[in-house]
Amino acid sequence: AQSVTQLGSHVSVSEGALVLLRCNYSSSVPPYLFWYVQYPNQGLQLLLKYTSAATLVKGINGFEAEFKKSETSFHLTKPSAHMSDAAEYFCAVSAAGRRALTFGSGTRLQVQP
């Protein structure tokens, strides 16, 4: 079985501050991990994904995430928040041999001016 927990359904940061969105997963086999972003009234767009090539993964728009097997975590970070980063962010897991993504419940990021 696989599951994803995103801590914090809402996160608010000031423009220019560090963004940290938390994701913990459980999987009985080595996982593939994804971060998707959803802007208002739009579909989901891939930010980055971990496929075991490197533990630090860089994505679009300055975001990155680090896979930590010992902590079963895949937290998303960005050094300096921009107003355009305001959106909902979803972490998802897919295990080898499985065809479906399992999504977390999402974290809504608010960026204050």
Added chain:
Amino acid sequence: NAGVTQTPKFQVLKTGQSMTLQCAQDMNHNSMYWYRQDPGMGLRLIYYSASEGTTDKGEVPNGYNVSRLNKREFSLRLESAAPSQTSVYFCASSPSSGSSDTQYFGPGTRLTVL
């Protein structure tokens, strides 16, 4: 290159009515998916099609049927809509059904069942 398109964008149904949600992709992807998104629950898989001619149930298939019409199109049908099916529905596609494949999402259909 439109990616994944969905029609309609919005729909209001009465309990017991039926409707079909349409999805098409122009990326020559083999696999297609239907998800529903409910507040506080993320996305949940309804059905998927690993390749043309095959469909499989996901996490929440009850009350739905699907048709993989051809490689491009994957439709979702509600035979007798219920208020519990009020949700936002997303179609997605991926090059294959591999576990590491990126899924590409359409803009969604917002469905309200009264």
